[in-house]
Amino acid sequence: MIQKKNHGDLRIVLEVWRQNGPGAPGAFEEHEVMANEHMSFLELLDVLNEQLVESGQEPFVFEHDCREGICGSCSMTIDGKPHGPRDRTTACQLHMREYRNGDRVRVEPWRANAFPVVKDLMTDRSAFDRIQQAGGYVSINTGSAPDAHAMPVNKENADMAFDAAACIGCGACVAACPNASAMLFTSAKLSQYTLLPQGQPERDQRALGMVEQMDAEGFGNCTNHYECEAACPKGISVTNIARMNREYTRATLRRRN
Amino acid sequence: MTIADSQSSSPRLDSKVPGGPMDQRWSNHKFDLKLVNPSNRRKFDVIVVGTGLAGGSAAATLAEMGYNVKSFCIHDSPRRAHSIAAQGGINAAKNYKGDGDSVHRLFYDTVKGGDYRSRESNVHRLAEVSVDIIDQCVAQGVPFAREYGGLLDNRSFGGAQVSRTFYARGQTGQQLLLGAYGAMNRMIHAGRIDSYTKREMVDLVVVNGVARGIIVRNLVTGEYERHAAHAVLMCTGGYGNAFFLSTNAKNSNVTAAWRAHKRGAFFANPCYTQIHPTCIPRSGDYQSKLTLMSESLRNDGRVWVPEKEGDPRAPQDIPESERDYYLERKYPSFGNLVPRDVASRNAKTVCDEGRGVGPTGEAVYLDFGDAIRRDGKETIASRYGNLFEMYERITGDNPYEVPMRIFPAVHYTMGGLWVDYNLESTIPGLFVLGEANFSDHGANRLGASALMQGLADGYFVIPATIASHLAGRKLEAVSVNDDAFKEAEAKARERADLLLACNGNRSVDSLHRELGNTVWNYCGMERTAEGLQEGILKVRELRAEFWSNVKVNGDPNHVNQDLEKAGRVADFMEFAEVMFNDALVRDESCGGHFRAEHQTEEGEARRDDENYAHVSAWEFTEEQKLPTEHREQLTFEEVKLTTRSYK
Numbered sequence A: 001m002i003q004k005k006n007h008g009d010l011r012i013v014l015e016v017w018r019q020n021g022p023g024a025p026g027a028f029e030e031h032e033v034m035a036n037e038h039m040s041f042l043e044l045l046d047v048l049n050e051q052l053v054e055s056g057q058e059p060f061v062f063e064h065d066c067r068e069g070i071c072g073s074c075s076m077t078i079d080g081k082p083h084g085p086r087d088r089t090t091a092c093q094l095h096m097r098e099y100r101n102g103d104r105v106r107v108e109p110w111r112a113n114a115f116p117v118v119k120d121l122m123t124d125r126s127a128f129d130r131i132q133q134a135g136g137y138v139s140i141n142t143g144s145a146p147d148a149h150a151m152p153v154n155k156e157n158a159d160m161a162f163d164a165a166a167c168i169g170c171g172a173c174v175a176a177c178p179n180a181s182a183m184l185f186t187s188a189k190l191s192q193y194t195l196l197p198q199g200q201p202e203r204d205q206r207a208l209g210m211v212e213q214m215d216a217e218g219f220g221n222c223t224n225h226y227e228c229e230a231a232c233p234k235g236i237s238v239t240n241i242a243r244m245n246r247e248y249t250r251a252t253l254r255r256r257n
Numbered sequence B: 001m002t003i004a005d006s007q008s009s010s011p012r013l014d015s016k017v018p019g020g021p022m023d024q025r026w027s028n029h030k031f032d033l034k035l036v037n038p039s040n041r042r043k044f045d046v047i048v049v050g051t052g053l054a055g056g057s058a059a060a061t062l063a064e065m066g067y068n069v070k071s072f073c074i075h076d077s078p079r080r081a082h083s084i085a086a087q088g089g090i091n092a093a094k095n096y097k098g099d100g101d102s103v104h105r106l107f108y109d110t111v112k113g114g115d116y117r118s119r120e121s122n123v124h125r126l127a128e129v130s131v132d133i134i135d136q137c138v139a140q141g142v143p144f145a146r147e148y149g150g151l152l153d154n155r156s157f158g159g160a161q162v163s164r165t166f167y168a169r170g171q172t173g174q175q176l177l178l179g180a181y182g183a184m185n186r187m188i189h190a191g192r193i194d195s196y197t198k199r200e201m202v203d204l205v206v207v208n209g210v211a212r213g214i215i216v217r218n219l220v221t222g223e224y225e226r227h228a229a230h231a232v233l234m235c236t237g238g239y240g241n242a243f244f245l246s247t248n249a250k251n252s253n254v255t256a257a258w259r260a261h262k263r264g265a266f267f268a269n270p271c272y273t274q275i276h277p278t279c280i281p282r283s284g285d286y287q288s289k290l291t292l293m294s295e296s297l298r299n300d301g302r303v304w305v306p307e308k309e310g311d312p313r314a315p316q317d318i319p320e321s322e323r324d325y326y327l328e329r330k331y332p333s334f335g336n337l338v339p340r341d342v343a344s345r346n347a348k349t350v351c352d353e354g355r356g357v358g359p360t361g362e363a364v365y366l367d368f369g370d371a372i373r374r375d376g377k378e379t380i381a382s383r384y385g386n387l388f389e390m391y392e393r394i395t396g397d398n399p400y401e402v403p404m405r406i407f408p409a410v411h412y413t414m415g416g417l418w419v420d421y422n423l424e425s426t427i428p429g430l431f432v433l434g435e436a437n438f439s440d441h442g443a444n445r446l447g448a449s450a451l452m453q454g455l456a457d458g459y460f461v462i463p464a465t466i467a468s469h470l471a472g473r474k475l476e477a478v479s480v481n482d483d484a485f486k487e488a489e490a491k492a493r494e495r496a497d498l499l500l501a502c503n504g505n506r507s508v509d510s511l512h513r514e515l516g517n518t519v520w521n522y523c524g525m526e527r528t529a530e531g532l533q534e535g536i537l538k539v540r541e542l543r544a545e546f547w548s549n550v551k552v553n554g555d556p557n558h559v560n561q562d563l564e565k566a567g568r569v570a571d572f573m574e575f576a577e578v579m580f581n582d583a584l585v586r587d588e589s590c591g592g593h594f595r596a597e598h599q600t601e602e603g604e605a606r607r608d609d610e611n612y613a614h615v616s617a618w619e620f621t622e623e624q625k626l627p628t629e630h631r632e633q634l635t636f637e638e639v640k641l642t643t644r645s646y647k
Ligand SMILES: Cc1cc2nc3c(=O)[nH]c(=O)nc-3n(C[C@H](O)[C@H](O)[C@H](O)COP(=O)(O)OP(=O)(O)OC[C@H]3O[C@@H](n4cnc5c(N)ncnc54)[C@H](O)[C@@H]3O)c2cc1C
Pocket: B049, B050, B051, B052, B053, B054, B055, B072, B073, B074, B075, B078, B080, B081, B082, B083, B084, B085, B086, B087, B088, B089, B090, B172, B173, B199, B200, B201, B202, B235, B236, B237, B238, B247, B248, B249, B252, B253, B255, B256, B292, B411, B412, B433, B434, B435, B436, B447, B448, B449, B450, B451, B452, B454
């Protein structure tokens, strides 16, 4: 018997994905939680987990840390949408006032071959780290930098670089894409450096390295569905993908020459 | 508890502060330090625990220098460390605005802001290297805010009277951390850093008195691993989650620091915690954390409560004449920009008077009405748009129309493991960086100075000072099969087994929440001797309850977040008692430590420089026994001790 806590009068029926490991079979489990409109979605899962623990059952595993929409840890598809129904909002920032009494809500992990399920809602997103290791930086040793004002950056480019740099690496773009492509993520990282003078010296090797690593990780191709942009909690634009394609072509041609 | 009552420092606490003129100490010290020959560096293994700003910058820089670095973090990627959440900015004495800033002024402001409880020489070094940090980060491609001319923009922050804060919209922490993470990635790619993610340090291994390794639990497989090295750097962040509710990320913990403490590292000033004045108030008992609203909001927002107690009217129905803009009234020259401790305490005072607002009565208004009328909605939106949006998402209220409701929340911990000028703890070979150490902020930290300190420690201080250990001591070979490693691993396993075996009735969270309430009520914004004594008893009771009644389910050999939490909460339960003791022994008010017995007639903190101008560093003795206090006397050569006044 599950002992229910009463935190409000919003009755929510949750269907949450349970899976013990990468190859193991998985299934949805149904649970009921009494919520309150001010609760965040993760607090709803906390309440569910506390109920489960106190009734001797295993809580659901899900990743979270900052609960402020910036660390990119939380990663779950809610009713078919990565991070849930609200635009530009991570799961941790979603609040229960989006729901009505009696709603049935389905929660599952990111679905992508390159993000295998570790347990329940937790997936392995280390592929993103490896893409960045393949070139997502400027090679400058500590202590050798010139004065910060030695290199002015035109504000328009600085702002565009910033828009790309706002990516939190959560993986919603991959989860939203029918091909599980990582183009939005990779291109955002690449664009930040392409748009800044600091990124110019390593431009070619960065584009080649990151794109080739992305392919090696088993992400799918981009076939222009633009689901990634719609799902991105930080509003990263698909124009970055076009920029990456140009950068990659340019680097390939120059490599041949 | 034995307390050293002499005015001189304990012989166990040699700060190793160099002599000579203040502004030459760091350069002279660097010159005097031994060096490790570049070709010898690859013979040294260095463990860096933590990948926040402190750990990320240290790991990357040491690897660039040629050391073999092993990096560890509890997250699935180094980029997710708690530093990612910092919003407001990072200070540096660049004086790009030409408004009279200088290394000396940043140094002075930091010592004063810390209420004269920090070590002058450390703070001076911090101010000196602050300028190099900005250069480094810009060269890495960190997209700081720029002006139309293409140069960097600055703002004034958290009560500073000059504009020295560099920022990247509301994401300064994320952009700086991505810079350090990029530098790490370059070294991982080059094979110079081995990165171990999803690893929790559960013990420090000390061999013949020197820190030589760590035990970690693999958070995916549940396996315990032993790692040996010539030096261990702990960059594991602060202990604010002792309060359960704080602005810290949920996984922030005291475990690494506490384990090191139990192996001999002294814990300094644990009672110094910072309560941030502008956070979103809690809404119910399911609340899992508190959200900080950047303090830059105080640049334009006006703080007020109704004049009358228990005024039931909506804010827009309360006329000007019946509002109390209490910060402007009490502190005419700083107004809404008084330092954090002052702003927080005043919010508590008006709420205690029954003038708090909102459903819980634990909130004050932060009102943008005047700013919007003055500058227009668009200007305000361009400054704070993302913050307003975040507020609206969480509370459902629109701050363009109704004033925000804010309340103080635990935010940062100035206390931490004691370190000397080289950032070395009382265990040789164990260095502590970033928020995890106690070094630079005294009893109160100024806004935008934590990011500065983390990066100063990692990019510029440790790369020089680590040589004092590596080149200065004879380090015998150790192996992970040595007894010290086996013993530490066995102990860690045993603790986890005990937690699983308890099989009680209460969830870890419910116990943590109760601990947090106790710490907040008795060792929060205002403390009294009586309350602290009562609090200690409550903490002890709760600790006993924890070990007899906690329930941890699931498999220890797989992902088990409940087991992770239980281990951390068990450590908070022990740590809290030291915190209370420290607060009790410090019989004065200073910075974030406000003892109600020591206040002026106007309710301001009253320091006692004659008896308390020292650091208290606690030595672990035995389980269930009180720790021993050691003192490091602080001397002030450059900055005159005065009463902080923001009137
Ligand atoms: C919401 C918020 C906003 C802030 N804004 C600002 C600001 O604008 N300006 C400013 O200067 N400061 C700000 N601060 C403070 C500042 O962000 C922190 O003090 C600083 O980032 C701490 O950095 P750190 O590197 O010391 O530790 P953290 O960033 O906390 O990193 C700790 C690291 O240690 C690892 N770790 C922890 N425990 C273990 C363990 N047991 N085993 C293995 N690894 C472990 C973690 O995985 C992580 O990698 C803010 C803080 C908060 C909460």
